[in-house]
Amino acid sequence: MTFKLPELPYAYDALQPYMSKETLEYHHDKHHQAYVDTGNKLLAGTELEGKSVEEIVKASYGKNQPLFNNAGQHYNHLHFWNWMKPNGGGAIPGAIEKKIVSDIGSVEKFKEDFVQAGVGQFGSGWAWLALKNGKLEIMKSPNGENPLVHGATPILGVDVWEHSYYIDYRNRRADYLKAFVENLVNWEYVEKLFNEAT
Numbered sequence: 554m555t556f557k558l559p560e561l562p563y564a565y566d567a568l569q570p571y572m573s574k575e576t577l578e579y580h581h582d583k584h585h586q587a588y589v590d591t592g593n594k595l596l597a598g599t600e601l602e603g604k605s606v607e608e609i610v611k612a613s614y615g616k617n618q619p620l621f622n623n624a625g626q627h628y629n630h631l632h633f634w635n636w637m638k639p640n641g642g643g644a645i646p647g648a649i650e651k652k653i654v655s656d657i658g659s660v661e662k663f664k665e666d667f668v669q670a671g672v673g674q675f676g677s678g679w680a681w682l683a684l685k686n687g688k689l690e691i692m693k694s695p696n697g698e699n700p701l702v703h704g705a706t707p708i709l710g711v712d713v714w715e716h717s718y719y720i721d722y723r724n725r726r727a728d729y730l731k732a733f734v735e736n737l738v739n740w741e742y743v744e745k746l747f748n749e750a751t
């Protein structure tokens with residue numbers, strides 16, 4: 554099988570009180586598992602079988618929408634689990650902070666714009682910090698779409714599908730996004746992706 558569900562990189566209750574055990578159980582064990590299972594079924598017998606997740610996402614975009622939806626969501630969630638950690642948020646690694654200040658204006662503006670991108674994404678989707686043509690940009694996308702299909706490399710993303718926050722925050726998406734930025738982001742993982750992309 555090309556797509557495989559990874560283990561969470563922390564215990565299910567490790568992100569409390571910002572993200573509950575119940576949310577992670579449903580989100581990882583049910584939602585991500587469904588993208589993996591449906592993605593594998595849709596991939597079977599196509600010429601993309603055995604390619605990397607990134608290649609499948611890019612190649613299926615605009616050509617095979619059902620496969621793209623599931624492959625995109627698999628890619629997004631693979632990173633999403635790693636974009637969070639217990640006791641996350643806090644200081645941004647120096648090189649990224651410098652790049653945020655030069656490309657976006659300030660750390661405060663990055664946080665505001667990132668939260669606003671998530672709040673402003675109508676319906677399901679994602680908000681992103683991505684590197685495009687050497688510059689960091691805030692982006693947002695609907696459903697399973699991501700910056701890969703817009704010529705950019707995501708280095709941070711947040712899931713704004715209701716399954717990501719409704720158990721813990723009900724309809725308060727902005728509160729979820731603020732908690733994500735201030736208390737959940739795993740900046741070491743963001744730094745790893747930033748270094749790989751530059």
Ligand SMILES: [Fe+2]
Pocket residue numbers: 580584630712714716717
């Ligand atoms: Fe999700």
